[in-house]
Amino acid sequence: MAKKRVVSIKLNGDPVEFLCEPRQTLLEVLRDTLDMTGTKEGCSNGNCGACTVLMDGRPVTSCLVLAVEAEGAEVRTVEGVACGSHLAPVQQAFLEGAALQCGICTPGFIMQTEALLAENPSPTEEQVRFYLAGNLCRCTGYDKIVRAVMCAADKRRAAMDD
Amino acid sequence: MARVFIPAQIRDLTDGQEVVEVNGTTVREVIEGLESIHPGTRERLCRDGQLRPGLMIAVDSSVASSGLRTSINRDSEVHFLPAIGGG
Amino acid sequence: MSTNGKPKYKVIGTRPIRHDGVDKVTGRAKYGADIRLSGLLHGIVLRSPHAHARIVRIDTSRAEALAGVRAVVTAADIPPQGDRMVELGEGAVNMRHLSANVLAHDKVLYKGHAVAAVAADNVHIAEEACKLIDVEYEVLEPVLDVLKAMLPDAPVLNDDVRTDVMGGSPAASDRPTNVARQIIFTKGDVQAGFAAADVVLEREFRTGTVHQGYIEPHNATAMWNANGKVTVWMSTQGIFTARQQTAELMRIPVADVKVVPMEIGGGFGGKISVYLPPVAAALSKKTGRPVKVIMDRSAVFEATGPTPASYIKIKLGVTRDGMITAGDAYLAYEAGAFPGSPIGPGCMCVFSCYDFPNARVEGYDVCVNKPRSNAYRAPGSTNAAFAIETVVDEVCQQLGIDPADFRLKNGAKEGVRRVDGPVYSRIGMLETVEAIKASEHYQSKLAGPNQGRGIASGYWFNIGLKSAVTATVGYDGSVTLIEGSTDIGGSRTSIAMQLAETLGITAEQVTPSVVDTDSVGYTDVTGGSRVTFATGIAAIEAARDIQRQLVIRAAELWEVDPSTVTYVDGGVSGPDGKRMTFEELAHKLPETGGPVIGNGTSGKATQAGAFGTHCVDVEVDPETGKVQVLRYTVAQDVGTAIHPSYVEGQLQGGAVQGIGWALNEEYWYDDKGSMRNATYLDYRIPTCYDVPMIDTILVEVPDPQHPYGVRGVGEVPICPPPAAIANAIAAAAGVRMKQLPMSPPRIMSAIWERDAAK
Known part of the structure; x- marks a missing residue:
């Protein structure tokens, strides 16, 4: 077993240090070491998108990122999306639009949507579908998810206009 | 009399009859009645005093929830069907 | 669409935010893999590399010697089962087969079959230890095709299987x-x-x-306590059946096992049978510590699920004016390693959408070297619907009859005798066809070349079974509701809404919780489209129990005879215009004897079954054979939609699973029986880029067997899509597809065959 490393990241705005083996993924460390179980594991090979987090603003499947690679990065997970007890527009839109059934894919979709809307505040349906194609949902048939993302975009723009 | 619909695979025991009229107030009584008219049928439907695994009973258009104890009316239909699970 | 005029309900038919919603959008909801316990060990299952082999010897000594390994188990650690069948709620199960599926006995019957398991300080050590378990196999020839497996000289999987011919066996064999x-x-x-x-x-x-294809892999965490009591934390569709399976497999009293439901990340029928709890329990028993076992994705594909591959032959006779005169169907379904494919429902569903006088159906349940098949949304019906609905479409094409009109002419309705015997009660098959026929989608023109439109119908029974609900009135006018139905798609809310409707309060006043097997009455699985129906009835009964008690409390407060008090419109009314709302009365409960707790159960009610008709437009790329779904509409008889958003969600989700089944999804096996696409990348379920919006038409034909007319909605939407898409492909490209999935290579072959024939 290789020697453990100390890794420093910023997690949802707070500085965090942890000890990990070089073979451990960011997903494993988030869930098992840091107890941030909001990020889900569906396939452990980057196919399903359930473990999507933002690393320096970029969406990554955290099962394909080694924890040591996150050194110095700003990591944002689903636990860091709401502002205190105020849900973010995307979370509110998923709730109001019934855009989840079992909910296991929801954290990944929310993070991917956060990245999309930061990049493109007014996406078309086609752009939404293209950007979210790496996140699998087996329950909803995606209809209500796509609508919720479009609705979240509207909510965000309205909030910015205020 | 209750009308018992005989599953195709045991009609050799009922001389090819598809429906046999039998007296009885419960499914169990009807099966006993059927057995007395057409010996051998009970063994094909029941095992150890219970409905055979993999079968279910429908009385009229409803799945019977009380198994062999299910009560039946004078003009009820009794069906023996493959059990259904759900997904 | 409502067939009964203006809505008469206050809560039913509205769209409140689901009670567990905030937890699920903030990452706080705890799923099976999220459990944390002190002293937790991690388990990994060693799986067979062969599809069919005899286990000659298992030597675990090298694994046990590895630092950090705490225990290794094999089938020898699971008590023998003998020859017994156990009733597990949805049907009787052969315990020897179930046990041999959990950990292989003397043979492995599919690649991925569990052989042994290790508990270690972390998953990495457990994985390394698995590689140190020495298993000697005598490799046998596998059989992977349903028709080949039926041949007399086929390799036989199970020594104890004989053909069950309605309780008898063929004399010859x-x-x-x-x-x-x-x-x-x-x-x-x-x-x-x-x-x-x-x-x-x-x-x-x-x-x-x-x-x-549920996104959350199977998981189980077990703690075998020193007092012999076992607790299992897991995601499951049925906590009580999981408890019973675990207890029966470990041969301990059911009362010694408690199953704690974690949130469940999808099931669709695949999370009813247990795989991991007995393994985790056996590891915990050996170590005295809690053990968590989680499958990886390839194990989920290779060792759980699937729904059977099938061979189906249909013969249909129709008069020139479009009346069906006779139908003959032959169905052979792959059971996988052990008997138990949904061949029964497949045979019962194949002609279930139609009314015709002469029919014969013959079906076979056949073992092959693939994982033991399990329920998947309307199990058995989709395969059958693909076959019959394609033949119906071809008949319509030959006779020049509109396929919607054909279904209106021949469709099943109340009073029709099914081929399997029973007579239909009130059903909505024709109404769904009418809804499609009248839809803007069906009336519209296709936009371009290589496009085609298809429709198809489907049927599923919906089951009743048993449920229990307990509801407690709070002094502030709130109600806590506890139930045993694990919530996969928002059912907490649909159950709470039925209680709220009955009590005349708001959905938000009710707080529903799914609790463990020690805390609520027996409840059957979340499956069979039964929860909103049957657990709903239990909730209504609990509300009525509360009403009865509140009437007595009000009478006491007013000092009148209880017979003069009634519960109406969200409160109690008494003589001389006396009136208290539910909330006002709740405040006074402390002075009239304290808590009011209502209990409700359901167990006798059965459902009338549900029908759906789907309409789809596709475009077929003549160069590549790729099929793009352009537009999709689902019309379904949903009885009464309690929470329309989640009803729509069931229709949309089911339709897209059906689209995946139609176009992409398939296990690929090599000739040794090794699945070659056991990842989401290669076993390709639809992404949001593959599908359009799914329009829904909620046809409401209330089921008379439920107080509010609820009809299960979850399963039937997966039945029509493969046939509807096949029919659309036929219209677009002039080729009749007879094999699923209708992947680009198969479509290209059909197009080339078509062109060669010209």
Whole structure:
């Protein structure tokens, strides 16, 4: 077993240090070491998108990122999306639009949507579908998810206009 | 009399009859009645005093929830069907 | 659409935010893998690399010697089962087969079959230890195809299987066989029926092995306590059946096992049978510590699910004016390693959408070297619907009859005798066809070349079974509701809404919780489209129990006879215009004897079944064979939609699973029986880029067996899509697809064949 490393990241705005083996993924460390179980594991090979987090603003499947690679990065997970007890527009839109059934894919979709809307505040349906194609949902048939993302975009723009 | 619909695979025991009229107030009584008219049928439907695994009973258009104890009316239909699970 | 005029409900039909919603959008909801316990060990299962082999020897000594390994178990650690069947809620299960599926006995019957398991300080050590378990196999020839497995000289999987012919065995054979069951239904005179037909079509179909594809892998964490009590934390569709399976497999009293439901990340029928709890329990028993076992994705594909591949032959006779005179169906379904495919429901569903006088159905349940098949949304019905609905479409094409009109002419309705015998009660098959026919989608024109439109119908029974609900009135006018139905798609809210409707309060006043097996009455699985129906009835009964008690409390407060008090419109009314709302009365409960707790159960009610008709437009790329779904509409008889958003969600989700089954999804096996696409990348379920919006038409024909007319909605939407898409492809490209999935290579072959024939 290789020697453990100390890794420093910023997690949802707070500085965090942890000890990990070089073979451990960011997903494993988030869930098992840091107890941030909001990020889900569906396939452990980057196919399903359930473990999507933002690393320096970029969406990554955290099962394909080694924890040591996150050194110095700003990591944002689903636990860091709401502002205190105020849900973010995307979370509110998923709730109001019934855009989840079992909910296991929801954290990944929310993070991917956060990245999309930061990049493109007014996406078309086609752009939404293209950007979210790496996140699998087996329950909803995606209809209500796509609508919720479009609705979240509207909510965000309205909030910015205020 | 209750009308018992005989599953195709045991009609050799009922001389090819598809429906046999039998007296009885419960499914169990009807099966006993059927057995007395057409010996051998009970063994094909029941095992150890219970409905055979993999079968279910429908009385009229409803799945019977009380198994062999299910009560039946004078003009009820009794069906023996493959059990259904759900997904 | 509502067939009963303006809505008469206050809560039912509204769209409140689901009670567990905030937890699920903030990452706080705890799923099976999220459990944390002190001293937790991690388990990994060693799986067979062979599809069919005898286990000669297992040596675990090298694994046990590895630092950090705490225990290794094999089938020897699971008590023998003998030859017994146990009733597990949805049907009787052969315990020896179930046990051999959990950890292989003397043979492995599919690649991925569990052979041994290790508990270690972390998953990495457990994985390394698995590689140190020495298993000697005598490799046997596998059989991977349903028809080949039926041949007399096929390799036989199970020594104890004989063909069950309605409680008997064919006299000729006392030899082991792969053919576990034969089913036959007949109605009328099939020969005469075909003789009376002007057109007789006979077609053969194949469908591939497909997986439920839930995103959350199977998981179980078990703690075997020193007092012999076992607690299992897991995601499951049925906590009580999981408890019973675990107890029966470990041969301990059911009361010694508690199953704690974690949130469940999808199931669709695949999370009813247990795989991991007995393994985790055996590891915990050996170590005295809690053990968590989680499957990886390839294990989920290779060792759980799937729904059977099938061979189906349909012959249909129709008169020139479009009346069906006779139908003959032959269905053979792959059971996988052990008997138990949904061949029964498949046979019962194949002609269930139609009313015709003469029919014969013959079906076979056949073992092959693939994982033990499990329920998947309307199990057995989708395969059958693909076959029959394609033949119906081809008949319509030959006779020049509109396929919606054909279904209106021949469709099943109340009073029709099914081929398997029973007579339909109030059903909404014709209403769904009418809804599609009247839809803007069906009336619209296609936009371009290589496009086509198809429709198809489907049926599923919906089951009743048993449920329990307990509800407690808070002094502030709130109600806490506890239930045993694990919530996969928002059912907490649909149950809470039925209680709220009955009490005349808001959905938000009710706080529903799914609790463990020690805390609520027996409740059957979340499956069979039963929860909103049956657990709903239990909630209504609990509300009525509360009403009865509140009437007595009000009478006491008013000092009147209880018979003069009634519960109406969200409160109690008494003589001389006396009136208290639910909330006002709740405040006064402390002075009239304290808590009011209502209990409700359901167990006798059965459902009338549900029908759906789907309409789809596709475009077929003539160069590549790729099919793009352009537009999709689902019309379904949903009884009464309690929470329309989640009803729509069931229709949309089911339709997209059906689209995946139609176009992409399939297990690929090499000739040694090794699945070659056990990842989401290669077993490709639809992404949001593959599908359009799914329009829904909620046809509401209330089921008279539920107080509010609820009809289960979850399963039937997966049945029509493969046939609807096949019919659309036929219209677009002039090729009749008879094998699922209708992947680009298969479509190109069909197009080339079509062109060669010209």
